[in-house]
């Protein structure tokens with residue numbers, strides 16, 4: 001059966017029961033799941049309190065589970081104290097220090113294995129280095145690294161001494177890094193000379209130098225990991241090599257016990273304004289979410305080899321590379337490079353080589369690899385795989401079926417996990433031994449997660465064919481605590497819509513007759529490009545920062561691989577280029593946006609017009625622009641347009 005056949009035979013209500021063999025051995029079966037749901041419904045805080053006691057190691061036990069005296073600010077386990085790195089590393093040493101913690105593979109094929117004992121030693125050493133550099137509890141450390149074990153070591157080292165890390169994705173530009181250094185007020189930056197990606201070298205240190213040069217906040221030190229060996233300048237007094245810094249440093253480092261609510265990290269994500277927001281996560285509540293979901297959703301067992309393909313620069317890489325798998329005592333695979341190097345079989349080669357049993361990736365990657373056909377995965381032994389997962393956007397049924405058939409050999413359940421940077425961990429996802437799956441649905445909320453779909457007035461939507469706002473009605477331990485340095489934005493973005501009663505996710509969704517959730521998309525001006533969030537305003541601000549651009553409007557357009565592509569309408573300060581002569585300027589603007597934000601934000605297409613379509617009140621008619629970008633027929637009322645003549649220009653016809 002070819003992949004094009006799948007589409008036509010697909011019916012929406014196709015359902016896949018948990019495979020019997022899987023269910024029989026699963027951590028959570030149907031009965032156990034029903035018991036978890038009952039316990040959470042009966043006593044929401046008691047349910048989480050019991051898990052916090054059994055799943056985490058506390059230095060000082062908590063006596064109050066939830067402080068909800070100042071909604072929507074919630075504190076979980078707040079009078080307890082613990083250390084996240086202790087929970088991820090030390091507590092496993094007594095059981096089995098020789099167990100593999102990290103299996104690493106570089107893009108060029110180099111591999112490394114770190115046991116728990118080794119990872120513990122390296123983390124302690126680097127924590128001592130940070131201390132020597134003057135980093136104390138509460139200081140911010142920016143981590144701008146390739147996907148190598150040292151990225152996790154740096155994160156764990158921060159956690160060990162109570163420093164707050166903010167990982168910046170290595171694909172972000174110097175300018176984006178500068179904004180984050182400033183907003184976080186970073187004391188130290190940890191980076192590398194470079195990383196390998198898609199056969200190229202990503203010059204991280206050069207970008208860090210440029211970011212710091214232009215930054216109003218000047219980090220005191222830059223620690224540089226030697227990864228590529230390229231010659232790079234080092235600034236005397238400020239920069240030091242990782243290998244020099246750790247040489248001779250003690251591998252003994254007492255953890256700093258922190259309050260449960262102490263911020264573990266800040267991670268920047270896009271919203272509907274031009275400025276990314278620093279999502280602030282807690283220590284204990286966040287960690288609890290990562291361990292419980294590793295066990296419930298990924299059914300993690302001691303002998304599993306778990307691979308989440310996300311970069312540590314995204315929340316997925318935080319929860320399911322750097323923290324969750326380690327907190328649960330698992331073995332995690334890390335891969336530095338691109339999925340198509342040396343060819344589109346790389347993911348499957350890694351699965352075979354390391355014996356991956358649980359594999360977690362994004363629909364965009366599945367679609368991209370599916371394009372190369374079934375023959376490539378067929379060359380590899382994927383028989384150890386037992387569970388597959390997806391995250392980042394709704395997965396189209398065709399890609400789901402391919403994943404199920406060609407990768408999972410119809411044997412592995414697929415967990416489609418809905419969550420966000422803000423939620424910290426999975427919120428709506430199937431528990432693989434207990435919940436039947438439907439291609440394209442993230443199924444039902446996890447125990448202890450009180451999700452709902454509500455209308456404009458906050459009333460539950462009950463019809464199965466109607467969409468509404470996806471909300472969470474009760475606080476949960478791994479939720480964001482605030483927006484770093486901008487609590488008002490926390491209130492405005494997530495809570496004000498329904499008077500602080502519900503957390504508003506920013507997604508619309510519908511629920512079918514079985515209570516299954518189907519995510520429909522964002523309700524705000526946020527794009528989902530290859531499973532990554534980008535604000536339309538962010539791209540617009542980048543465009544208007546160019547000297548030739550007067551005004552810009554950015555919309556999304558469906559894209560077969562990326563999910564959503566970026567389409568920009570631009571009004572220039574001077575003459576509009578004549579039709580057919582825009583190419584040079586378009587390339588210049590695309591490169592400009594990559595420089596301002598990063599390559600992922602490059603518009604796929606740019607169209608020039610004399611002005612933008614606006615309503616009488618001056619609002620840009622985005623819906624009209626989206627219609628045009630999709631090449632669909634215009635059904636909107638265009639009579640309010642100042643100049644109907646621009647329609648031709650917007651369509652690229654004049």
Ligand code: WT7
Pocket residue numbers: 269315316390391392393394395416417418419420421422442505506507519521522528531532533
């Ligand atoms: C947004 C969050 C959470 C890690 C990756 C992205 C979309 C995420 C799914 C899914 C449908 C999904 C939502 C959400 N999304 N997972 N399984 N099905 N949509 O994190 O950058 O914070 O983006 O991604 O729109 O709000 P993020």
